Amino acid sequence: MSIRPATVRRSRRYNLRLIKATWPYTVQDIATLLGVHKNAVGRWMREGLQADRQQRPFLIRGDELARFLEARQKKRRTKCGIAQFYCFKCRAARDASSRRATLESQRSGKVWLKAICDHCGTRMNKVLGLRRLPQIGRHLMITKPESEHIIECGEASVNRDLEKQS
């Protein structure tokens, strides 16, 4: 468990007025425009920023970028319960449909969960520390997409998963 200085994850507000709505931006363009690292933009894409992936480099429309960042700033002010997700369409904390979530990926001590909004059917994402997985597993049935295998949420199974990765 690495301990990072608190300043690393301090939330930032971006100047959304710099963004031109109809302009197609590359990841590098966005990084330069907003003064963030390219990896941050990559993370936003995993969190739901939509890009045109038909060509490389990926292109992201300005209005999509502004929509995402606005929703993200609102998300920061919205409290989600441990088993809840933030729905970008409802713009609210929502429960997972059928109380099910999918473990999308796992790395660097973090897991990416996906679920369907029980209110509007939109896909929702959540990133959380691996150590909180057993806790969330008490509220949600968590499956892996490739196997539909239900993860036992004991510490032992989590550790086994970690060993497999390294």
Ligand SMILES: [Zn+2]
């Ligand atoms: Zn929703």
